[in-house]
Amino acid sequence: MRPPRIPLGSPFQLLLLACSFALAAYAGIRLLADDWFGVALWFVGAAVLHDLVLLPLYATLDRATVRGLGAVRRRDWAMYVRVPAALSGLLLLVWFPLISGRVEQRYPSATGLPEVGFLTRWLLITAVLFGGSALLLAVRLRRLRRATKQRPPAVH
Amino acid sequence: MRTAVRAGRQRFVIVYAPIPGQVRAYGRAMRDDPRDTRLPSSPGFWRSPLRGPWFTSVLGLVLLVGITVLFVTGLVSYAAYNPDLSPVNDKTPDKGILGFYLFAWPTNPHWLYRLNQGVHVTLGITLIPVLLAKLWSVVPRLFALPPARSLTHALERISLLLLVGGGLFEFVTGVLNVQLDYVFPGSFYPLHFYGAWVFFAAFVAHALLKMPIALRNLRQLREEKNDLVSPRPADPTVSRRGALWFVGGGSLLLFATTAGQSFDGPLRRTALLAPHGGREPGSGPNGFQINKTAAYAGIDAAETGADAWQLVVTGRTGTVRLSRSRLLELPLHSSALPIACVEGWSTSDQWWRGVRLRDLAALVGHDDPPDLFVESLQRRGAFRKAALRANQVADPRSLLALYVNGEELSPDHGYPARIIVPAAPGVLNTKWVARMTFGDL
Known part of the structure; x- marks a missing residue:
């Protein structure tokens, strides 16, 4: 019995990928020249952490939020929770070194700027985001209630 | 099945209906359900x-x-x-x-x-x-x-x-x-x-x-x-x-919350979470953004004092040593240039005053400005030595600045003297300059 043949695929794509790998290898050798293990760890680790930790984490939190709201029959509120939470989380993710105070030693001595309390700023922005979202929800609920009241009984 | 036929033509289509023969051969028919x-x-x-x-x-x-x-x-x-x-x-x-x-x-x-x-x-x-x-x-x-x-x-x-x-x-x-x-x-x-x-x-x-x-x-x-x-x-x-x-x-x-760090005044205050957003490091003529402070760079005030500091300029005709007062006797010129950092933040144009780099080149025998090698008093950190190309040295706006916005440079902005070159990355505008060597690098 013959072993199963692996199909080759499009020759154009094969050539394109070969060129891509050649360039990546040329730069990659230089990228890995100093601390190959550390760099490889960061390179692969970034992809693994994102795909197998960060993404499942926020997807699970989101699903739990929607399910929790669904349990109290408020599924349509999902965006009012999701938007401020995601935006706040995004700011935390991007500015984590400043917000967490990881660089609070280096930052003032390098920039001459006082330790300005990025944590406080982030918390304030988060509060504004959630407050604004709550306000929008309240306005929408009021409008809905008024619309239901004004509707003639025949519609019911 | 139609999807399966398409899969042959369009490579991106992965089929979730089992392809006869192929998927079964992998024994994964159940997972494709x-x-x-x-x-x-x-x-x-x-x-x-x-x-x-x-x-x-x-x-x-x-x-x-x-x-x-x-x-x-x-x-x-x-x-x-x-x-x-x-x-x-x-x-x-x-x-x-x-x-x-x-x-x-x-x-x-x-x-x-x-x-x-x-x-x-x-x-x-x-x-x-x-x-x-x-x-x-x-x-x-x-x-x-x-x-x-x-x-x-x-x-x-x-x-x-x-x-x-x-x-x-x-x-x-x-x-x-x-x-x-x-x-x-x-x-x-x-x-x-x-x-x-x-x-x-x-x-x-x-x-x-x-x-x-x-x-x-x-x-x-x-x-x-x-x-x-x-x-x-x-x-x-x-x-x-x-x-x-x-x-x-x-x-x-x-x-x-980021873009404001490339501007001064009220716009910078809008950059609430950016590293150089929010506020300026001080008020007055020297109160604009700093990349590395004198303390961070390990600058000793004793080395920059009027008695101690001398600029060493070397070129074709030899070496000249200039105290700050000797420098001030040379023709002074002004130029309005920004500080722009590789980290993305920048300041608007500051009003610098100092000696033209090409005048310093002429002082050591280079009437046609050559490349320049600049060394700082800075003890640690990258770019405490930097090279400028002849076209940068020749530009009349390129200065060895002694003043900014009408006042002496502050220690954090490079007192007693710093380089300022139009369009150059911040770190090539060497602060606390100690030695300048003109000539082909």
Whole structure:
């Protein structure tokens, strides 16, 4: 019995990928020249952490939020929770070194700027985001209630 | 079955109806059942009704344009350091052909580096939500089985590791570097430069393979089914357009809290979370943004005092030693130039006053300004020695500045004297200058 043949695929794509790998290898050798293990760890680790930790984490939190709201029959509120939470989380993710105070030693001595309390700023922005979202929800609920009241009984 | 026929023609279509013969041969017929939800490798595991070719294509095209701009501004920024001029400017001496495009960095327009770097960093930060959303939209494919349908497909998946790993590596090193959090394994310059080439190699291949499909997806009015569309979608809580607005809102928020660090005054105060946003380091003529303070650079006040400090200028006719008072006797000139940092922040034009670099060159026998090698009193840190090219030295706005905005330089801005050159990256505007050597490098 013959072993199963692996199909080759499009020759154009094969050539394109070969060129891509050649360039990546040329730069990659230089990228890995100093601390190959550390760099490889960061390179692969970034992809693994994102795909197998960060993404499942926020997807699970989101699903739990929607399910929790669904349990109290408020599924349509999902965006009012999701938007401020995601935006706040995004700011935390991007500015984590400043917000967490990881660089609070280096930052003032390098920039001459006082330790300005990025944590406080982030918390304030988060509060504004959630407050604004709550306000929008309240306005929408009021409008809905008024619309239901004004509707003639025949519609019911 | 129709999907299966299409799969032969359009490579991106992974089929969730079993292909006769092929899938059964792998014994995975059960996992391909859309009702199966146990494993991420089964399409039914992924429930979001948002995933689909349209959503992915829109995000992909935004990234195609955005990342191309990031790559080009990155290469331009690299050229701005004049790495081929002198080893002290070159943090990537083994770059080889990757420096093929290098050119003598111009001094016009004087805001060139400020604009380039502001765009590079601000756009990079703004694109983070788009990158995250794009990765989210295609994550089911990470787990798709069989792992490879052909040799090309196997190589493409390896290339995707370079694409995703490389993209995240570039964004993470950039975001950490602008926040002074130097935890990455090595010096920022080689990591970010070589990493960019690895990433871009995979990016170009991916763009060429996928762009025709993405454009076709956007042109089509009725959405095409593909493997990203969930076979058993959950009830939607938001429309696809709504989700796109959501991503755009994230970008807008990051842009709004970052872009201000490239401007002075009230605009800087809007950059609430950016490292050089919020406020100025002080008031008065010297109260503009600082890259590294005198204390951070290890400058000893005793070395910069009027009795101790002497500028050593060397050239064709020998060495001249100039105290600050001797320097002040030379013709003084003014120029309005910004400070623009590789980290993306910048100041508006400051009013510098000092001795023209080309006058100092003439003082040591160079009537035709040559290259210049500058050394600082700075004890530690990169770029305490820097090289400037002849065209930068010759520009009449290039100064050894002694005053700024009508007052003596403060210690943090380089007292007793600093270099200021139009359009040069901040770190090449050496502070606390101790020695200047004119001549071909």
